[in-house]
Amino acid sequence: MAIFAASMENLIRLALPHLSQSALDALWRSAKSLHPAIRAVLLARRAKRRDLSDGQEAIPVRVVNDVDEEPHPTVAYTKCCVCDAAMAARIADAVAAVACAAPYADGRLKASAPHPIVECGDAGCACFVVGRGVRAPLEVFKTSRRGWGLRCRRALGRGEFVCEYAGELLSSAEAARRQRRAVPNYIFVVREHSRAGTWRTIIDPTHTGNVGRFANHSCDPNLAVHLVRVASLVPRIALFASRDVPASEELTISYGDSGAGGGAAPGARTPCECGAAECGGWLPCDLSA
Numbered sequence: 509m510a511i512f513a514a515s516m517e518n519l520i521r522l523a524l525p526h527l528s529q530s531a532l533d534a535l536w537r538s539a540k541s542l543h544p545a546i547r548a549v550l551l552a553r554r555a556k557r558r559d560l561s562d563g564q565e566a567i568p569v570r571v572v573n574d575v576d577e578e579p580h581p582t583v584a585y586t587k588c589c590v591c592d593a594a595m596a597a598r599i600a601d602a603v604a605a606v607a608c609a610a611p612y613a614d615g616r617l618k619a620s621a622p623h624p625i626v627e628c629g630d631a632g633c634a635c636f637v638v639g640r641g642v643r644a645p646l647e648v649f650k651t652s653r654r655g656w657g658l659r660c661r662r663a664l665g666r667g668e669f670v671c672e673y674a675g676e677l678l679s680s681a682e683a684a685r686r687q688r689r690a691v692p693n694y695i696f697v698v699r700e701h702s703r704a705g706t707w708r709t710i711i712d713p714t715h716t717g718n719v720g721r722f723a724n725h726s727c728d729p730n731l732a733v734h735l736v737r738v739a740s741l742v743p744r745i746a747l748f749a750s751r752d753v754p755a756s757e758e759l760t761i762s763y764g765d766s767g768a769g770g771g772a773a774p775g776a777r778t779p780c781e782c783g784a785a786e787c788g789g790w791l792p793c794d795l796s797a
């Protein structure tokens with residue numbers, strides 16, 4: 509048995525660099541009944557950082573689990589939001605050439621940035637920040653009490669763009685339908701108010717999404733959420749550092765107002781584990797998409 513395990517171990521070691529993530533996941537599932545030596549090789553390989561974006565982001569998005577043996581999360585990765593054909597047609601009607609109004613200084617969001625934030629989409633323009641995509645070495649990591657979370661391997665400066673919160677773009681009706689069943693809930697709603705009414709941008713990265721879907725809630729977040737239009741009237745949900753953030757500090761956003769149980773019925777409230785001194789106690793819950 510020892511010889512068999514040793515040769516299997518060598519075989520697996522040789523095969524590992526050539527296996528896809530899904531093959532590795534399958535092997536890991538069956539490895540639970542295998543010899544501890546083989547298990548150890550697989551565990552070491554799984555602990556190694558892999559690229560959650562499968563090459564889509566300019567900088568690989570690592571996944572790290574130093575807490576337990578939960579397998580890496582899987583998500584159909586998309587850099588930008590996706591929508592169904594009917595919504596795409598409505599959006600195509602709305603798209604227009606837009607002019608930028610210098611929202612950034614040295615690539616960072618100005619404290620006095622004009623709203624709405626608009627990028628003209630020209631890669632040579634100083635406004636090309638969200639349109640350029642993720643430039644920070646982001647990492648998805650396992651937290652002790654909040655599932656997976658997001659952090660950056662280097663320090664971030666105030667106003668620096670981190671990533672989008674991207675996923676499926678939903679209508680209000682579809683969001684309401686999905687929200688009734690979603691635990692954990694990834695659906696994010698941003699509202700813009702004008703004299704013409706309220707415009708909702710609703711993103712669901714549950715199945716198809718980007719690295720932003722791992723941003724946990726904090727009652728004292730270090731990221732700010734802004735709607736940014738990149739050569740389109742349809743906004744993107746963009747996350748910027750709201751203060752200087754040291755390397756490896758968890759990157760968090762506010763999901764909304766967490767007072768009074770965050771808007772959920774008493775039985776459906778989720779305790780907030782953000783750990784902030786001024787924690788509201790409950791995870792904000794917005795069912796009014």
Ligand SMILES: C[S@@+](CC[C@H](N)C(=O)[O-])C[C@H]1O[C@@H](n2cnc3c(N)ncnc32)[C@H](O)[C@@H]1O
Binds near residue numbers: 657723779
């Ligand atoms: C957008 S996801 C964030 C990523 C998630 N932690 C994961 O593992 O995929 C939102 C979910 O994360 C969990 N979560 C986020 N912030 C939390 C917090 N402050 N306290 C407890 N759970 C939190 C809740 O389950 C919530 O529904």
Ligand SMILES: [Zn+2]
Binds near residue numbers: 628630634
């Ligand atoms: Zn511009």
Ligand SMILES: [Zn+2]
Binds near residue numbers: 727780
């Ligand atoms: Zn909290």
